[in-house]
Amino acid sequence: MASMSMSLHAVNHRLTNIPVKQLPSIASCLATSLSNCGELLSAPQNQKSKSESENAVQVHKLMTRLASLLQDKSPEGRWTAVVLVKAVVEAGQWEVLRGCEPFVRGLIGILAKPDPNSTKKMSIVALTRIFHLTYQYPTLVREITTPSLPSFITAALNLISVKPSSEPIRKLKPHTPFLEIVLNALGELIARHPTIFRPFSSQIHSILQVIIGSTSPTFPQTVLDSAERLFISLHHCAPKNTSGEEWRSACQMIIASIHGTADYVLRAIVEQWESLDPALRQASKPQNYSREVGDDGLDTLGLAGWHGLDSGVNRIVVLLQMLSTCLTTATASMVTIPIGSILDLASRLTAVVVPSNGRDVQANPQISRTEREHLFAELPRIHISCMKLLLSLVEALETGAVPLAQTILEQTLWVYRAEKFSQEVRVSAYDLIHALLTRMGPSLTKPGLSSLADMIRTSCHDLLPPAHEHSASAKASSDLKAKAKFNQTTVNADSFLNPGLKQARQSNALPFSGLQRAASGLLAAVLIHAPTEYLSPSLRAEIDRTIILTSNKHAMLASVSNPVPAVQGRGVNASIMPFLARSFPAEMEVEGLIRPRMPVLMNTPGISGFINTEEEEDEEEKEEEEDVPVTVAYTAPEHTGFLQPSSTPILHSDLMDTDVSDKPAAAQNKRSLVEDHKPLPPIRSSTEEAETDVQSKRPRVDSDITAVSSQPSLDRASPSTFTGTAAVSVPSPLTTVTSTPPPRVATVNAPSTGTVGGPLSSSAVAQTTPADAGEDDSDDDLPALNIDPDTEDEAEEEEDETMEG
């Protein structure tokens, strides 16, 4: 606090003593120290103590100085004041806001003064911020926002437009530098103060119409975006309870306007589409085919006419964007999204595609071929916007889009097949299919997924240009030599001289990051959501290859987590887990996947105990046996039922499980759950005699092993020695770990120590008696460190396979 009052003092000193002309250069430093004094500025000012009152004096001094600076003669002074006002308001919150009425007046005054552009821009931002911050305090809204917001709106509108008459219409000033910032500011405020904006809504509307409707000098995309957003937000100003209606009519006017424009733009072909909406069916007007394509009159939205195909396409693109803005902008209340009309529109626009082999488009004979070709060249742009609109729809509706998903999927694939030559079309299609897959992926049927195969393959190629290309070209050239000697074709000589060149260039030629992002997103979505059993093996191999070569961690994780399901008659399916483990050995996800920390036990009370358990488990994995007493200490001495105590962690190998499990199943059809969890080899489960028999033989083995391993540690006994000494004959070579049980356990005669698993762990069986968990009081449980030999096998096989493929 002391340092704060000190820096506040310093700020005041500098503000008053340094010549105004030199203030701008230190304004940034002053603002920084002011925003660090937030606690001081926002402190209530009615405190009694001396230091507090001293601070209050300083704050008051600062405010007065700032207010006078705002009225300063020099532009430097005003500029500095604007910067500092914003800093003070942000830092001081309510305490400053309540006294900021003079600031607001001064800032609005600046907008009318011949100040530099940056001063005005910053004033707009600062004012918007003040109005924004006051919103949560009704008293401040009444005192500050309500009186001054109208004058701010007028001043801001005056910056970008002129009001010629008393009519509520404004004319846009050309080339004004403030357009974007004013639109953003209004857009920020309109939703919160709809009633204050209501008188201005028609003025704003007239400006926005010009911006959105202008075709020849088009505005930058950012301006268009903010204008569209503000246009949609105008529905907030609608009188009571009609905002939803207003929104809906805006939506429908946009849709109608697109239909109207499309009537002209698509005139070069005969459309097969027929609207589902009876109102639209007879709507198309007769056209004059001899004129250049264009629309003279105002359309449904009141946008000006346009001429030329490019302008028409631009208009459609802008309107489609606006429609998707409708779906991504917050609304005032409940609205009714006309999904049917939107999909109807989308089906009209996507029905017309660039003709490709097998799919011809019926041409309109009255229109010249050049216009038709021009239209085909422009079609991808329309389709890109269309797919973006559908993407916004899917993202806005989430589960509500489920009934539409299949319809949209088919529309997208239709466009994609015809226009995949365009990168932009591919990007949009990948994004859209990605969004759809997350909704409906699991219920994809086999034909549904195979219709996506082409797209998946192309996305692989987008990430990684096919490598076999130049061998093919080499082959083609050799063919040429053989067949047609006379036919001298020019062959790229560089590709012969430097075989690596072509491929290198191709992979470098695609720095188009959007495409890469979309393609890798699609691949991951396919792996995660689509039913993997329906993916053809070759396609799956291609996906795996692509994601390995591009080191796509997310997709690789997805591939490992969704392995190819086993099919009868085929070998073991490979997993790309080794690649993942090699590429990202230090990543948490990979660690969690390969060495799962699945908490098996939940017998500690409360959340904290539970978390402790996990930590302990981690420790145990490092320190193995030393932790046993600790575990006993923290686990609650509860009657744990069938939770099996095992005082020694056992590296358990389960290769035998399949062999053995049938026998006990046959022997005893119903086993208790307890036994089930630690299937005992038939020898032991049969008679106690056999058990003792084993026991009599066991100690020798144990002593052998303890002799070898002085530490109580995990040890890998060689299969030969193991099978030689164990009573159980093991048919296959196995890696087994025998753990030397601590003597304490042996004396306690804790049941079931180390009996988990198959007969392999029988080395530890020596001290065990058949489990009777019911009477078991000790419930210390150590999680087993499970090392999965299957996975390793699989991994190696996968490696082989990928090498081959």
Place this chain on the structure above:
Amino acid sequence: MLSECFIASTLTSGKVPASASLRDVGICLHEFQPSPNLRSTFKKSSTPANCLAVSPSHVYAAQAEKAIVHVYSREKGNQEAVIPFPERIRSIAIAGSKNGDVLVLGTEGGRLILWETCTGRQVATTASHLSPVTTLVVDLSDNFILSGSSDASIHVWSLIDILSFTKLPSGRDRQPPNSPIRTFSNHRAAITSVAVGHSSSRYNIAVSTAQDNTAIAWDYHTGRVLRTFLMPSSAVSLALDPVDRAFYVGYEDGSVQSVELYKAQSIQHPLHDLSLQSTPAQPSAEDKWSPPSADCGPAHSLSLSYDGMTLLSGHQNGKVLSWNVGRKKYASTVADYTHPVTNLLMLPLAGLSQPAHELKRVAHTIVKPRYDSTLSESSHAAGAVPADYTFSTHLLTSTSSKSTTTSERTNQFTEAFTHAFFPVSMIEEGLAELAAFNQPGASTAQLSPVVTQAANDEDLAAKDSHIASLENEIATLKKKATADNAARQLTTGEVTKLRSDLVNLHDYINELHQMQDQAQKQKVLRQARKEERETRKREAWFAAEKKGKKGDAVLRRMDAEETAQTSDSDDQNSDE
């Protein structure tokens, strides 16, 4: 603040609740943590088990012995609608857990009705169950519905396929539309409860209990049995651990039991261990967690807290008990609603910051179902979305689509807006502008950029054209200048040539002058000689005359001499 609530619904019984606040109450919203107390209630409802569904905005309660569903608004806290259906509803579930857009209803007649609460569309399936559908769940991916019936079978339905306007291309045999995609019939008696695991992947599991004292964990994507559990008695209710490590069952006698799925220290996931799948496991009856008193009645419903450490059970005598999962025993009685507690749903934590789970839209009111006419006449415009299909909702957040590359540019405003004062770029821009402002001639310069800018802008077009014309002029002038240049170069060449000619001519003239001079000199000389000769002749004549000799003869002699002389001199001259 973080708080955890549950919603419980009761079946009206003859008993009268002790407290006045619970009179006539059918559904209770109860805070469980941090301080257990009743938050709010909804009245006039009587729901049997599995007949309560909760969405973020609404509570749906199918009424016992009636063919109606009550809809309560959670925002307003009142009853919003009473929806009649053609058949009695025996179970309901919500699909689209985030927004709760689709309500799935299982009917007395064994079919499902799907009602899109935001559009009013209603789709019915085939009556594939032979008995009433008593339990319904929707999996986390919102793709599959599992319906259990008292005919001992569980059907798996594809939610997408039922709802989709365009039917999915099916690889299956010809089957009536809207029929189940799979049937699980390993149970031998009426299904009491079904639960699905908490995964959206295809390795998710389902657990079902039936009156034949079995509980089966199975894979609903394939219909494969993963594990069979022979329970000590018939389970009434079922809940699954949030991490799918265990499931909990409630029994007729009010006791509860946990069945852990991870027990064996197997290298494989125990459920996917083929060796164990054929063998049923038998949790022992002694492991049941016994209720505090014998008069609790059946545990109709079970629900787990967010952390999975506390189990809540609703009982016949109206009590809601909490059980400690770790200690495996009864912990406390949370509430007493007098009437049998038939449904118990734990609500997600309030106050947890989870951007991914934030609602992007909310439906304040539901759209009542209407009969979907397009479905019956499938021939008409097959698969098309009807034009009057609309979706009522309130969009909450302005999300800019991720694919817009222009977003960073628009962020200039938002960046400045949210900054503590102004971003560096803006400050620097301003400083530069101020510096430009202070150029010498400040007063005019001050005005010029701003004031004249507007003016400039307006007649910029005019200036443009002016500039164009000026440029044209310049071009022509340049052309002329080059032509001139060329011409000048040409003339200078000529002049130099003429000059040299002149010099030559001068030289020639000089030469001629010299020659003329010479010629004159010689002429004068000749004259002089001639005169001399004349004089000499005359003198000689005079002399001869004086001597008396004939002067003429002398003269003739002299002439002869002279011709010789002159010829000599002439020769000399010609030599010269």
